[in-house]
Amino acid sequence: MYSLSSLMFAAVLAHGVIAGSRMWEAPLHYPSVDAPVEITLNLEGVNVTQVGTHSINSTEKRWVTIKDGGGRLARSFKWPNKKIRFHYETEEAKEKLEVYLDAAKALWSAAGLPDDFTYEEVTSETDYEAKKGQILQIKYNDRNYLGTTLGLPTQDDGGTRPMMDLCDSDKIGTLNIVANFAHELGHAWGLHHEHQNPQFWAIPHTETKGDRVQFGPGYGEFRCESLSDYQATKTKLVERYGEGEGNARLRQSCLKRKDAIRDEFRGAIEWLPLDPSEDFVGSVKEFDERSIMLYPSRAGGSGTANGQGADDGRAVVLTRADGKELDYNTAPSEQDVQGIRKLYGVPRKTYKSLLSELKDPSNSRFTDERLKDEGSSCNT
DSSP, X not given: OEETHHHHHHHHHTTTOOOOOXXXXXXXXXXXXXXXXXXXXXXXXXXXXXXXXXXXXXXXXXXXXXXXXXXXXXXXXXXXXXXXXXXXXXXXXXXXXHHHHHHHHHHHXXXXXXXXXXXXXXXXXXXXXXXXGGSEEEEEXXXXXXXXXXXXXXXXXXXXXXXXXXXXXXXXXXXXXXXXXXXXXXXXXXXOOGGGOXXXXXXXXXXXXXXXXXXXXXXXXXXXXXXXXXXXXXXXXHHHHOHHHHHHHHHHHTTOHHHXXXXXXXXXXXXXXXXXXXOEEEOSSBOOTTOTTSOOTTTXXXXXXXXXXXXXXXXXXXXXXXXXXXXXXXXXXXHHHHHHHHHTTOXXXXXXXXXXXXXXXXXXXXXXXXXXXXXXOOOO
């Protein structure tokens, strides 16, 4: 779930480069009801059931995306012609990941991502190396790690290659492989984490002073010590700087993302709000609690996952203001789709709902699609 731009950001911070950010909201209007819908996809030997939303009842839910080409800190660009060209690093990667990635693509299509957002596999190693800066390299790992470059990091064919590093474990993230991969596709298209919008955090985590605060002192609790790498980070900092300074740096890394990046505290990097010096386009409106880009409360927490539920075996990292946990979102929300559409300048007229047929030719591996209204719950 780590976006690889975080590591680029760390390198840039070391050189003291500062860039501005811009916040906006769009005049979107969707009057229909926000009804959870179950999607059952029967793949080749893999049965996948996801729950998403058909539509929304609020004009105020929004997203956080890259700022296309506008950053001096860690620049990100949109994919040309709304097409992600990709290349599997190895045959093993393709064998282990393809079926789940196809399902993740289908979830985005079912959630309303228009048909002109497409994918093209580049199978030739020679062709890939010739244009590696414009082709997403998909890698497989067995280290319980998920990481994806935000959008395109370069417009140069031979520049920094975009990467997607995936693990087919159901013990990490949402505890759902397809949902995890859909989350990573969101990063690839250009979405940041929903929970990292500075508008949703209180001082001292951010200085943004938004009016839709969800997290921080007086609101939802961020339990930094619950992160799985908290103790390892503490040990590293104390050994490196001594007990006094090491603990002081740890406390600061639990408050500010830029300090977490400085001290390579990966768990905190992926939860804390974006720093003002990072370039992004976000919202000043309501929190989207059903975003696929929103972590469940226990993602990255210490402990061993044993399946979705009231207690999945991992420690709670972040809660809502009322103490309730953030849900396991296993399909893109309407606003996730709208964030990508807005980033790529796609007008509303091409909107397609979850109840539309899955017509994308790239999803031909699916032999049966069944959609059913499951009532009021969004949990799996």
